[in-house]
Amino acid sequence: RHVPEYSPPILWTFLGLYSVLLTSMFTYRTVLYPRFFSSIRHIPTPKGAHWLLGHFPEIFRNPTGTPHVKWVEELSNNEGLIRYIGLFGGERIMPCNAKTLSEVLHHKSYQFVKPPFMRESIGNILGLRGLLFAEGDEHRHQRKLLLPAFSHSHIKNLVPSFWSISRDLAESITSVVAAAENGVPVIEMGRWCSLATLDIIGRAGFGYEFHALETGSEDGESKNELAWAYNAVFKPTGWAKGMHIARIIVPGWFLASLPLRRNKEVRKASQTIKRISVEIINDKKLKLAEKKSTGGGDERDILSIMLNSGNYHGEDGVEAMRDQMMTFLTAGHETTATAMMWGLHLLSLKENRHIQLRLREEIRAAFPQGIPENVSFEQIEALKYLRNVTSEVLRVYPPVLLTARHAAEDTTLGGQFIPKGSHIVLVPWAINRSKELWGEDAEVFRPERWEEGQMESNYSFMTFLAGPRGCIGNVFAKVEYKCLLAALIGRFDFAEAVEGRVVVIKSGVTGKPQDGIPLKVSVVPGW
Numbered sequence: 001r002h003v004p005e006y007s008p009p010i011l012w013t014f015l016g017l018y019s020v021l022l023t024s025m026f027t028y029r030t031v032l033y034p035r036f037f038s039s040i041r042h043i044p045t046p047k048g049a050h051w052l053l054g055h056f057p058e059i060f061r062n063p064t065g066t067p068h069v070k071w072v073e074e075l076s077n078n079e080g081l082i083r084y085i086g087l088f089g090g091e092r093i094m095p096c097n098a099k100t101l102s103e104v105l106h107h108k109s110y111q112f113v114k115p116p117f118m119r120e121s122i123g124n125i126l127g128l129r130g131l132l133f134a135e136g137d138e139h140r141h142q143r144k145l146l147l148p149a150f151s152h153s154h155i156k157n158l159v160p161s162f163w164s165i166s167r168d169l170a171e172s173i174t175s176v177v178a179a180a181e182n183g184v185p186v187i188e189m190g191r192w193c194s195l196a197t198l199d200i201i202g203r204a205g206f207g208y209e210f211h212a213l214e215t216g217s218e219d220g221e222s223k224n225e226l227a228w229a230y231n232a233v234f235k236p237t238g239w240a241k242g243m244h245i246a247r248i249i250v251p252g253w254f255l256a257s258l259p260l261r262r263n264k265e266v267r268k269a270s271q272t273i274k275r276i277s278v279e280i281i282n283d284k285k286l287k288l289a290e291k292k293s294t295g296g297g298d299e300r301d302i303l304s305i306m307l308n309s310g311n312y313h314g315e316d317g318v319e320a321m322r323d324q325m326m327t328f329l330t331a332g333h334e335t336t337a338t339a340m341m342w343g344l345h346l347l348s349l350k351e352n353r354h355i356q357l358r359l360r361e362e363i364r365a366a367f368p369q370g371i372p373e374n375v376s377f378e379q380i381e382a383l384k385y386l387r388n389v390t391s392e393v394l395r396v397y398p399p400v401l402l403t404a405r406h407a408a409e410d411t412t413l414g415g416q417f418i419p420k421g422s423h424i425v426l427v428p429w430a431i432n433r434s435k436e437l438w439g440e441d442a443e444v445f446r447p448e449r450w451e452e453g454q455m456e457s458n459y460s461f462m463t464f465l466a467g468p469r470g471c472i473g474n475v476f477a478k479v480e481y482k483c484l485l486a487a488l489i490g491r492f493d494f495a496e497a498v499e500g501r502v503v504v505i506k507s508g509v510t511g512k513p514q515d516g517i518p519l520k521v522s523v524v525p526g527w
């Protein structure tokens with residue numbers, strides 16, 4: 001006022017003050033708060049966090065989950081919680097003993113909810129109104145309704161479907177091997193496994209035939225629209241990681257609206273999955289009406305249960321059922337296909353050759369007449385080595401490497417105060433490979449450990465998580481997996497296409513091997 005020639009215009013004053021304020025806030029949030037003020041700063045934190053980028057560079061450089069395995073080891077006296085720092089001071093809490101895991105997964109499972117970023121990133125594919133994203137009473141209600149589709153007695157009835165598709169898979173691969181002109185062919189098995197698990201969830205989950213295997217060409221490509229859509233979404237690319245980082249700075253809705261090729265692909269895939277889900281619902285309605293008119297029986301697949309419950313009315317009901325179908329289609333097929341990829345990879349390694357041979361011996365001894373037309377639940381369950389191999393693959397390579405939760409209210413974990421809004425990271429990969437829980441050879445693929453009853457508690461094996469929000473398809477998946485593996489290992493020998501190839505995990509919704517699983521496949525005569 002007194003010396004106007006030295007006073008900046010009001011706009012500059014405002015912008016200057018605003019910049020000072022923003023810089024102070026940013027410095028406080030990213031540098032000062034996590035070090036000096038955060039109420040969770042005393043939780044053991046791995047060394048080496050960058051002042052601005054936290055542990056992010058280490059997470060970014062390494063395959064998903066591997067820094068977490070190291071931290072669990074380094075901070076072994078951590079009282080069940082480890083804190084690490086993401087980009088710009090974002091704190092993450094990782095529960096890592098039975099007590100804290102049981103609190104998050106069991107006793108307080110509705111206080112630790114699915115975080116908003118998960119809805120934004122995968123909701124469009126996994127169905128926002130389905131079981132995976134439902135919370136509180138809505139979740140309890142949906143889970144109770146759907147449980148009969150996963151009861152022991154129902155899973156037993158599904159074994160013939162699991163087996164017949166496993167046989168179809170073996171026959172398809174046999175044709176590819178037979179058509180090969182130059183010796184032992186190299187086949188990318190991942191695509192084939194994905195087609196088989198899609199057919200299984202179609203038939204066993206919804207009473208619907210996708211015919212994905214039938215339309216598979218020699219390289220495992222399928223003309224099936226749904227198989228295409230899932231392949232587009234789940235193919236392991238660096239994109240998922242890139243989007244994850246970008247989401248820290250830019251809102252998810254904005255990223256999704258950018259005119260990028262990947263966004264267009266995902267949008268098209270999501271529309272295809274939605275359209276086909278509605279077609280299946282309409283088809284099922286007709287079938288159920290026909291059955292009712294002929295006095296037909298009580299169907300227990302996921303879709304029939306929903307339709308018969310009387311809970312889903314009108315257009316809104318169709319939308320809710322469609323989302324549920326998307327949840328089961330996605331959660332129930334890519335996970336098992338990923339586990340199959342790792343299983344075949346592990347068994348094809350030279351150092352695991354004896355395991356593959358012993359497994360084949362067990363399968364052939366149980367079915368000496370050759371690949372059977374049908375098998376029963378009891379026959380599959382009687383194969384003890386198959387059970388050990390399956391459990392060990394699922395331990396060493398859990399398809400869901402890590403997942404997240406968000407504290408919906410102020411709460412505690414292991415006696416430590418956890419403020420509302422805290423980010424929780426659950427890392428099956430790190431728990432399943434913890435030396436404290438599994439011994440010095442935790443990283444080694446050794447099926448025999450399951451005979452020794454080595455599992456310390458239900459919280460040592462986190463592949464399916466646990467508690468009310470653990471995988472509802474746990475038993476379904478294990479039996480399905482055993483059928484697929486038995487049919488393939490019974491008939492074929494698998495060897496690495498390139499001996500000693502380093503297989504890198506690419507993490508998307510599931511942690512898949514980058515570049516798939518190309519294997520030398522040959523038929524072992526006599527089965």
Ligand code: HEM
Pocket residue numbers: 131132133143201205327328331332333335336339398399400403404462463464465468469470471472473474476477
């Ligand atoms: C090897 C195969 C499988 C693995 C490793 C697996 C793993 C998991 C994991 C880790 C979760 C918890 C995710 C989270 O809360 O963040 C989950 C949830 C779920 N899974 Fe699976 N899954 C498999 C197969 C299946 C199958 C075959 C089905 C269905 C037929 C299925 C259906 C579901 C559903 C509906 C949920 C949500 C449960 C809830 O929130 O109540 N999964 N699965």
